[in-house]
Amino acid sequence: MLKINLYEKDSIAVFEPNDKLQEIDFITAKRIIDPYITKNGNLKGIIIYVKEFPFWDSFSSFLSHLKFVNEHHEKVSHIAFVTDSIIGSFGEKIASHFIKAKIKNFDYEQLGKAKSWIIDDDYVTHGLFFSCKTNQNNVFIKFKAIGVLTHNDYENFTPIIDSTLEKLINPKVNILIDIERLEGWELEAAWDDLKLAFKHGNKFNKIAIYGHKKWQDIASKIGAWFISGEVKTFEDINEANAWLNEE
Numbered sequence: 001m002l003k004i005n006l007y008e009k010d011s012i013a014v015f016e017p018n019d020k021l022q023e024i025d026f027i028t029a030k031r032i033i034d035p036y037i038t039k040n041g042n043l044k045g046i047i048i049y050v051k052e053f054p055f056w057d058s059f060s061s062f063l064s065h066l067k068f069v070n071e072h073h074e075k076v077s078h079i080a081f082v083t084d085s086i087i088g089s090f091g092e093k094i095a096s097h098f099i100k101a102k103i104k105n106f107d108y109e110q111l112g113k114a115k116s117w118i119i120d121d122d123y124v125t126h127g128l129f130f131s132c133k134t135n136q137n138n139v140f141i142k143f144k145a146i147g148v149l150t151h152n153d154y155e156n157f158t159p160i161i162d163s164t165l166e167k168l169i170n171p172k173v174n175i176l177i178d179i180e181r182l183e184g185w186e187l188e189a190a191w192d193d194l195k196l197a198f199k200h201g202n203k204f205n206k207i208a209i210y211g212h213k214k215w216q217d218i219a220s221k222i223g224a225w226f227i228s229g230e231v232k233t234f235e236d237i238n239e240a241n242a243w244l245n246e247e
Contacts, residue, residue, distance in 0.1 A: 011044035020057040026068040045078035045118030053085035080114035128153040145182040154192035179211035205229040208240035
């Protein structure tokens with residue numbers, strides 16, 4: 001059996017296997033963490049917390065585990081093995097070659113240290129992370145862009161934006177875009193950005209662009225061509241939020 005605790009405030013899920021892992025454990029894991037990822041765009045960390053790793057009850061369970069990892073490793077930025085088992089050092093040295101997340105091994109007594117590593121570490125090299133809140137027809141979307149954005153970054157969230165806005169009649173959408181750590185786009189990702197503006201631009205009420213980039217004023221002017229609302233740039237995130245919340 002696999003015990004799972006999701007700490008939404010810290011964006012951390014703690015997995016505690018107390019017996020051999022079964023296929024049902026990974027179905028349960030998906031049911032717990034997938035709604036959070038759908039809502040927030042990513043999960044900052046998963047901690048595997050067990051003194052001695054119990055392994056799997058069957059080969060099909062092992063395959064289910066691999067499938068779970070394949071489906072989630074691009075949406076989780078950190079994985080911590082908190083264990084005295086050899087599986088921890090194996091995971092840190094070997095698994096890092098196959099999955100995107102940063103991996104680190106900790107002794108079983110170092111659960112708090114592992115949580116601090118996930119919370120404080122500034123590992124993410126690129127990505128487009130977002131949150132979306134709706135209140136009747138009012139929608140607030142926050143984007144945080146990091147590094148050079150890729151086509152895959154847009155593929156992760158565009159279907160969620162599409163499904164959210166298509167359910168609403170005449171939605172009023174306000175957006176905060178944090179480009180403080182943005183370095184640019186790959187060509188296909190830039191096209192994805194334009195397609196999003198073409199598809200939903202008439203639903204956007206206000207877009208606030210926060211950052212200290214020399215080209216953000218140019219970006220706001222170009223963005224205004226594709227939306228029906230206002231686009232403004234800010235160097236203070238509190239001012240950006242205040243403007244978005246004005247009636």
